[in-house]
Amino acid sequence: xxxxxxxxxxxxxxxxxxxxxxxxxxxxxxxxxxxxxxxxxxxxxxxxxxxxxxxxxxxxxxxxxxxxxxxxxxxxxxxxxxxxxxxxxxxxxxxxxxxxxxxxxxxxxxxxxxxxxxxxxxxxxxxxxxxxxxxxxxxxxxxxxxxxxxxxxxxxxxxxxxxxxxxxxxxxxxxxxxxxxxxxxxxxxxxxxxxxxx
Amino acid sequence: xxxxxxxxxxxxxxxxxxxxxxxxxxxxxxxxxxxxxxxxxxxxxxxxxxxxxxxxxxxxxxxxxxxxxxxxxxxxxxxxxxxxxxxxxxxxxxxxxxxxxxxxxxxxxxxxxxxxxxxxxxxxxxxxxxxxxxxxxxxxxxxxxxxxxxxxxxxxxxxxxxxxxxxxxxxxxxxxxxxxxxxxxxxxxxxxxxxxxxxxxxxxxxxxxxxxxxxxxxxxxxxxxxxxxxxxxxxxxxxxxxxxxxxxxxxxxxxxxxxxxxxxxxxxxxxxxxxxxxxxxxxxxxxxxxxxxxxxxxxxxxxxxxxxxxxxxxxxxxxxxxxxxxxxxxxxxxxxxxxxxxxxxxxxxxxxxxxxx
Numbered sequence: 309x310x311x312x313x314x315x316x317x318x319x320x321x322x323x324x325x326x327x328x329x330x331x332x333x334x335x336x337x338x339x340x341x342x343x344x345x346x347x348x349x350x351x352x353x354x355x356x357x358x359x360x361x362x363x364x365x366x367x368x369x370x371x372x373x374x375x376x377x378x379x380x381x382x383x384x385x386x387x388x389x390x391x392x393x394x395x396x397x398x399x400x401x402x403x404x405x406x407x408x409x410x411x412x413x414x415x416x417x418x419x420x421x422x423x424x425x426x427x428x429x430x431x432x433x434x435x436x437x438x439x440x441x442x443x444x445x446x447x448x449x450x451x452x453x454x455x456x457x458x459x460x461x462x463x464x465x466x467x468x469x470x471x472x473x474x475x476x477x478x479x480x481x482x483x484x485x486x487x488x489x490x491x492x493x494x495x496x497x498x499x500x501x502x503x504x505x506x
Numbered sequence: 507x508x509x510x511x512x513x514x515x516x517x518x519x520x521x522x523x524x525x526x527x528x529x530x531x532x533x534x535x536x537x538x539x540x541x542x543x544x545x546x547x548x549x550x551x552x553x554x555x556x557x558x559x560x561x562x563x564x565x566x567x568x569x570x571x572x573x574x575x576x577x578x579x580x581x582x583x584x585x586x587x588x589x590x591x592x593x594x595x596x597x598x599x600x601x602x603x604x605x606x607x608x609x610x611x612x613x614x615x616x617x618x619x620x621x622x623x624x625x626x627x628x629x630x631x632x633x634x635x636x637x638x639x640x641x642x643x644x645x646x647x648x649x650x651x652x653x654x655x656x657x658x659x660x661x662x663x664x665x666x667x668x669x670x671x672x673x674x675x676x677x678x679x680x681x682x683x684x685x686x687x688x689x690x691x692x693x694x695x696x697x698x699x700x701x702x703x704x705x706x707x708x709x710x711x712x713x714x715x716x717x718x719x720x721x722x723x724x725x726x727x728x729x730x731x732x733x734x735x736x737x738x739x740x741x742x743x744x745x746x747x748x749x750x751x752x753x754x755x756x757x758x759x760x761x762x763x764x765x766x767x768x769x770x771x772x773x774x775x776x777x778x779x780x781x782x783x784x785x786x787x788x789x790x791x792x793x794x795x796x797x798x799x800x801x802x803x804x805x806x807x808x809x810x811x812x813x814x815x816x817x818x819x820x821x822x823x824x825x826x827x828x829x830x831x832x833x834x835x836x837x838x839x840x841x842x843x844x845x846x847x848x849x850x851x852x853x854x855x856x857x858x859x860x861x862x863x
Binding site: 313450481 | 710763765766
């Protein structure tokens with residue numbers, strides 16, 4: 309059962325830490341809803357910075373909803389790399405009492421946690437909420453290429469082309485699931501890919 | 507090099523075999539080395555257990571005689587490790603906070619090997635100025651303990667290239683153990699690059715059955731209390747087709763097809779029992795734990811030269827739970843191996859324990 313797989317992180321949901329002196333929200337796509345549902349009070353919002361990566365189809369509307377919160381700052385990222393880079397900068401200058409929150413796809417949360425850990429933040433102290441699809445980030449154990457947004461089982465490695473079985477084994481350090489060649493013993497015997505992570 | 511002379515009652519390797527673990531797979535145990543093999547089954551049926559015992563010097567001539575065991579395959583294993591690292595440097599990793607533990611490990615492995623095999627290794631200490639002589643590999647280095655700049659490589663990398671077996675270093679913090687460094691070139695299908703940085707339960711997540719039995723909870727609790735100077739050990743095992751050390755997931759496309767090649771005719775020389783003598787040592791400065799995973803390979807046709815082992819192995823293989831057969835990757839050839847072994851089981855009772863009669 310996937311839920312009991314012990315290397316898989318759990319995402320308990322966003323809960324505001326009221327005594328924090330500063331809140332940083334890293335949000336992706338439907339993850340915006342995790343913050344608007346939380347509806348923080350005005351006092352908390354004056355101490356909040358929001359980094360948002362919009363995703364189709366609802367990105368524009370979610371951006372409007374986030375703007376309506378009236379946080380101290382709202383920054384919309386052009387892509388994931390830009391968001392992670394800005395987040396790293398923010399964390400680098402962050403003081404004691406800063407709390408980080410991440411919501412969005414599992415691959416997004418994983419990469420936010422990698423940045424957080426690099427900044428010396430205990431990943432377990434980061435509030436996380438999974439919103440949106442169940443697409444997986446997958447590291448090919450053979451050539452080490454990371455495939456983004458994997459929705460099928462098995463999947464093709466974009467690096468070496470092998471057909472990979474997507475395991476539940478998850479590395480927080482890499483922010484990725486493990487992909488292992490599914491037909492190594494009998495090349496050519498791989499089953500057809502089926503939608504598995506939607 | 508000539509083949510090793512028969513091992514005397516006391517294990518004291520003088521010469522080293524030139525066997526290979528890839529391509530032509532010329533690895534074999536010399537007849538004298540067969541009783542040295544740590545046969546892992548103490549009874550005729552398989553039972554899952556943590557089976558941890560004190561790691562104290564054991565029966566002379568066995569793999570347990572010395573706490574860090576060196577045998578006739580020392581040079582060929584070190585040569586295979588060097589090739590693996592050349593092809594894939596990620597098999598060695600050490601997170602930045604592990605440097606103190608690296609020095610602990612260098613000291614431990616040098617001291618243990620020099621104490622057990624003074625004809626092969628010598629360590630002399632003059633304050634922080636240390637001299638290490640490794641005769642089989644032709645190494646004679648003087649360095650300053652604690653100063654990485656005085657060694658040609660990081661200390662753990664340096665000594666792990668001169669010690670048989672894979673090694674992981676487990677950091678202890680927050681009531682957990684973390685796999686924060688490793689030299690892993692002969693693994694039974696797990697990836698250091700993927701698992702480095704994981705907690706105890708995380709890196710064991712793929713193991714079936716044992717979590718539900720509470721095995722890892724108990725093992726972790728036990729290991730967190732591991733004491734300096736009181737190392738412990740356990741045996742683990744799987745099977746490997748051809749005497750291949752590097753059965754990493756990284757290289758699975760290279761070795762996976764071997765599993766299709768087992769026939770009733772070749773099972774005796776192709777199917778190998780792969781035993782890991784795992785030990786765990788508290789480290790003095792870093793409070794981390796060194797975890798050597800010392801691997802041994804023996805073909806079925808060499809195993810059955812010990813009548814007790816030949817009787818017992820087919821009985822154990824028949825008793826395995828299906829989840830374990832799948833997890834260990836035995837599904838495709840287990841029955842062929844059992845059928846090949848059956849003629850060596852005359853139905854007689856076997857004596858308790860792992861050693862030959």
